[in-house]
Amino acid sequence: MKRIFSGIQPSGRLHIGNYFGAIKNWLQLQNEYQCIWGIVDYHAITVPYKTDELEERVIDCTASYLAAGLDPEKSILMIQSKVKAHTELTWILNTISPISWLERVPTYKDKSKQFSSNLNMGLLDYPVLMAADVILYKANAVPVGEDQLPHLELCREIVRRFNHIFGKTFPEPKAIIKKGAFVKGLDGKNKMSKSLNNCIYLDENPDDIWEKLSTAVTDPQRVRKTDAGNPEICNIFSLHKLLSSKSQIEYCKVGCQTADIGCLECKKILSENIIQELSPIRARLIELKKNKKYLKEILMNGIEKSRKIAEQTMTEVYDKIGIKYKFLK
Numbered sequence: 347m348k349r350i351f352s353g354i355q356p357s358g359r360l361h362i363g364n365y366f367g368a369i370k371n372w373l374q375l376q377n378e379y380q381c382i383w384g385i386v387d388y389h390a391i392t393v394p395y396k397t398d399e400l401e402e403r404v405i406d407c408t409a410s411y412l413a414a415g416l417d418p419e420k421s422i423l424m425i426q427s428k429v430k431a432h433t434e435l436t437w438i439l440n441t442i443s444p445i446s447w448l449e450r451v452p453t454y455k456d457k458s459k460q461f462s463s464n465l466n467m468g469l470l471d472y473p474v475l476m477a478a479d480v481i482l483y484k485a486n487a488v489p490v491g492e493d494q495l496p497h498l499e500l501c502r503e504i505v506r507r508f509n510h511i512f513g514k515t516f517p518e519p520k521a522i523i524k525k526g527a528f529v530k531g532l533d534g535k536n537k538m539s540k541s542l543n544n545c546i547y548l549d550e551n552p553d554d555i556w557e558k559l560s561t562a563v564t565d566p567q568r569v570r571k572t573d574a575g576n577p578e579i580c581n582i583f584s585l586h587k588l589l590s591s592k593s594q595i596e597y598c599k600v601g602c603q604t605a606d607i608g609c610l611e612c613k614k615i616l617s618e619n620i621i622q623e624l625s626p627i628r629a630r631l632i633e634l635k636k637n638k639k640y641l642k643e644i645l646m647n648g649i650e651k652s653r654k655i656a657e658q659t660m661t662e663v664y665d666k667i668g669i670k671y672k673f674l675k
Contacts, residue, residue: 360414362546429653564580589623
């Protein structure tokens with residue numbers, strides 16, 4: 347069975363952008379691949395964070411993975427920092443990765459503007475660590491959104507360069523692009539993000555969901571209820587495509603184009619569908635977070651399995667780059 351690696355940063359509570367953009371797609375993939383799902387905490391510390399909150403975020407992320415349906419019997423759930431080979435392989439890859447390659451990655455340019463007061467080496471080197479995350483497990487594929495394709499292409503370039511210099515070692519991971527990978531935030535401009543405060547969290551209660559949706563940005567053409575709109579540029583309609591039935595989508599589309607329904611009615615339909623989708627996840631999430639012993643068992647088992655795979659890869663890498671040092675045995 348071919349292998350997949352992907353991960354989510356424990357940078358706060360998971361939201362529906364994480365769910366539709368990643369986790370929901372993973373539920374099917376875990377039946378088709380050997381999957382390793384990482385809580386990538388080293389990536390999370392490249393931007394300002396509170397050290398006393400990180401552990402709780404890891405716990406929350408673990409519980410969210412499981413509440414959303416990831417099966418620890420089918421997949422490996424692990425924490426990136428607990429497998430030391432991630433950073434060790436990153437350093438080795440750094441020695442063959444031109445700085446110019448890293449500077450052209452769009453995410454670095456965006457992060458440079460967002461965190462201009464904290465332009466650390468981790469932000470620049472982020473894609474190399476991501477490449478190490480993937481190829482450490484010799485993953486054949488990575489589920490990504492279109493906005494992440496530059497990262498994956500850089501990973502493939504690094505793989506080709508390593509294989510050219512040291513001999514065939516790693517497969518070139520392919521992209522698995524799924525529907526809904528890019529989920530717009532409630533601001534109607536950016537990708538849904540915790541840092542931009544434009545998201546709906548998996549554990550939101552119904553009242554909070556409606557409060558956020560009621561003030562969310564909609565079609566800019568509809569200044570008044572009587573104005574005809576264009577659903578294809580409407581942020582709320584993009585969420586309908588992920589959550590609503592075909593008949594509801596058509597009803598909202600036609601109603602918007604003809605001004606027969608207002609944005610508030612459209613939002614109410616969406617709100618009901620979000621609540622229906624998230625209610626069972628929220629209930630499981632609350633129960634799982636009470637059982638930290640179970641969460642620990644899942645993670646420790648996943649970390650141990652990950653370490654074994656990583657050690658096999660690093661033994662091969664040491665040999666290829668000439669630092670195996672047989673005379674020390």
